[in-house]
Amino acid sequence: MASLVGVANKVSVSSVLNRDVKQFGKKFMFDGSEETCWNSDQGSPQWVSFEFDRPVFIQELRMQFQGGFVGKECRVTGMESINGQSVLLTNLFPDDSNTEQAFQLTEQKEVVSCRIVFTRSTDFYGRITLYKLDLLGSS
Numbered sequence: 001m002a003s004l005v006g007v008a009n010k011v012s013v014s015s016v017l018n019r020d021v022k023q024f025g026k027k028f029m030f031d032g033s034e035e036t037c038w039n040s041d042q043g044s045p046q047w048v049s050f051e052f053d054r055p056v057f058i059q060e061l062r063m064q065f066q067g068g069f070v071g072k073e074c075r076v077t078g079m080e081s082i083n084g085q086s087v088l089l090t091n092l093f094p095d096d097s098n099t100e101q102a103f104q105l106t107e108q109k110e111v112v113s114c115r116i117v118f119t120r121s122t123d124f125y126g127r128i129t130l131y132k133l134d135l136l137g138s139s
């Protein structure tokens with residue numbers, strides 16, 4: 001399995017805290033630093049979306065949240081490359097923890113896009129703070 005983040009030609013997020021992309025933008029989920037993060041604005045749901053330049057099989061998802069700002073209910077969907085249908089890849093229930101968490105996907109289909117929707121947050125205001133996000137699989 002290899003990281004699929006580099007195969008993504010577009011990454012989008014639902015929001016950025018106070019629209020401050022220089023301090024809390026999406027790029028910080030992928031920079032490898034423990035000092036930087038993507039921080040969403042308030043409100044639910046929040047999401048991260050990937051569009052790939054070729055079809056991929058996503059096998060595992062790794063996330064590291066800030067405790068207290070965790071997406072406690074997550075839905076991972078993809079757009080199938082064969083027929084363009086949206087398909088549920090898995091539902092996740094991360095722990096309210098600062099440690100990196102790994103999740104195996106229940107459905108491994110060839111997809112050209114993926115969206116991770118954080119339907120509920122441990123934060124009262126619905127904010128999500130992600131220090132690390134990685135998709136592992138093959139292309």
